[in-house]
Amino acid sequence: MKTYKIAVIAGDGIGPEVIDEGVKVLKAAAKLDGGFDFEFTYFPWGCEFYKKHGKMMDDDGIEQLKKFDAIFLGAVGAPGVPDHISLWGLLLAIRKGFDQYINLRPVKLLKGAPTPIKDATPENVDMVFVRENSEGEYAGSGAWLFKNKPNEVVIQDGVFSRHGCERVIRYAYELARSQKKSLTSISKANALNYSMVFWDQIFAEVGKEYPEVETHSYLVDAASMFMVKDPGRFEIVVTSNLFGDILTDLGAAIAGGMGLAAGANLNPEREFPSMFEPIHGSAPDIAGKGEADPLATVWSASQMLDFFGHTDLGKLLIDCIESLLVERKTLTPDLCGNATTSEVGDAIVEKMKSLYNGN
Numbered sequence: 001m002k003t004y005k006i007a008v009i010a011g012d013g014i015g016p017e018v019i020d021e022g023v024k025v026l027k028a029a030a031k032l033d034g035g036f037d038f039e040f041t042y043f044p045w046g047c048e049f050y051k052k053h054g055k056m057m058d059d060d061g062i063e064q065l066k067k068f069d070a071i072f073l074g075a076v077g078a079p080g081v082p083d084h085i086s087l088w089g090l091l092l093a094i095r096k097g098f099d100q101y102i103n104l105r106p107v108k109l110l111k112g113a114p115t116p117i118k119d120a121t122p123e124n125v126d127m128v129f130v131r132e133n134s135e136g137e138y139a140g141s142g143a144w145l146f147k148n149k150p151n152e153v154v155i156q157d158g159v160f161s162r163h164g165c166e167r168v169i170r171y172a173y174e175l176a177r178s179q180k181k182s183l184t185s186i187s188k189a190n191a192l193n194y195s196m197v198f199w200d201q202i203f204a205e206v207g208k209e210y211p212e213v214e215t216h217s218y219l220v221d222a223a224s225m226f227m228v229k230d231p232g233r234f235e236i237v238v239t240s241n242l243f244g245d246i247l248t249d250l251g252a253a254i255a256g257g258m259g260l261a262a263g264a265n266l267n268p269e270r271e272f273p274s275m276f277e278p279i280h281g282s283a284p285d286i287a288g289k290g291e292a293d294p295l296a297t298v299w300s301a302s303q304m305l306d307f308f309g310h311t312d313l314g315k316l317l318i319d320c321i322e323s324l325l326v327e328r329k330t331l332t333p334d335l336c337g338n339a340t341t342s343e344v345g346d347a348i349v350e351k352m353k354s355l356y357n358g359n
C-alpha cells in the first residue's frame, strides 16, 4: 500500500489549530479510500523556535524536508519577530529552496459562501490563479545603502528571467488548454517598462504554441476593478508574484473570505516536494480562541489529494465544504456561524462519510 510521507509545519498563531483539522480530514480520506495511507512528521519550526534558537528552522531544514512527498503548512508570523525574518526564514525559503515556481490559487465561489459582490454566482466566480512563485518582485535582490544616514537609499529589484517567465506562462497555457478555458495575463507594462514589457512579450510568444486558447491581457489596476465589477471575465489567470499575492486576497474576499482561500506551491517536475497551505496568515487577532476557520486548510488538503492523483477525493472535500456552507449549521464566526475550529473539522469528516457512501 502506498504511504505518502507528509512533513507538517503547523507554524504560528492559528496555524496549528487549522492544521489539526487538515490532518484529521486527510486521515479520513485515506481511511475511506483504503488504498493508500499517510505518515505525518511534525516539525516544530516557526516563531517560537526562532525565539529559542535564533533561526526559523534547522540549518539543514531544506535537506530534512527533501525526502517527503509533500509539505503541509499552517501559517508563519508572530508579533515580536519581524515578518521579513520569519517569512524569509521559513515559508519563502521552502518555496525557493524547492523551486515551487507555481502557486495555484482557486478563486471559486461555492454555493452558500458569502460574497460582497451583488451579482456574483458560483457560475461567474470560478477562476484559477497561476501565480509566479519563485522570482519577480520576491527575488530578494536589493541593497540598503548609507543606513541611518541622511542620504539613505534602498533598492528592491524585480527579477524577471526568461526561464522563470516562460515556465509559469507555459504552465498556465497548458492548464487553460486542458480545461478548455480562456487565459488572462495580468501585468503592468505601461509603468514597469522593463519587467512587464518583457512579461507581455513572453505571454504573446508562448501563446503562439497555443492558438486554440482564447487570451486576454489586462493591466493590474484595471484587472482589480474587473474582478469586482465583472468577475466572470476571468477563468485561468497568470500573473507575477506580487500581483498574484495581492489579487488572490481580493479573490478571497470575493469568494467567501480568508477562511476559505487555499493555495498549492508546486514543483511541477516533482523533483522536490510541493507545499500545500491556506493562503491566510497566522491571524494573531483570533489565535488561541478556537474560532479560526479550517476550511481553507481543508481546501488545500483537497489540492494535495489532486496532486497525488486522488482527484475523486479532492472533489469530495470541495463537495463537503460546499455542503457545510449551504447547510449553515456548522461554520466558524467569519462565516457568521458559532462552531469551533475542530467542530468544523469533525463536520467535514462526517460529511465525507455520508457523501462517499452516497457515491
Ligand code: NAD
Binding pocket: 014, 018, 074, 075, 076, 077, 078, 079, 083, 087, 091, 258, 259, 277, 278, 279, 280, 281, 282, 283, 284, 285, 286, 291, 292, 293, 294, 296, 334
Ligand atoms: P492574516 O491572514 O493572518 O489575517 C487577516 C484577517 O483575516 C484577520 O482579521 C484574521 O483574523 C482573518 N483570518 C485569516 N485567516 C482566518 C481564518 N482561517 N479564519 C478566520 N479568520 C481568518 O493576515 P495578516 O494579519 O496580514 O498577517 C498576520 C501574520 O501572518 C503576519 O505575521 C504575516 O506576515 C503572516 N502571514 C503569513 C502567511 C503564511 O504563512 N502563508 C500569509 C499571510 C500573512
Ligand code: IPM
Binding pocket: 087, 091, 092, 245, 279
Ligand atoms: C501569501 C503570503 C506570503 C506571500 C507572505 C507571508 C510572504 O502573503 O502566501 O500570500 O506574500 O507570498
Ligand code: MN
Binding pocket: 245, 246, 249, 279
Ligand atoms: Mn498573501
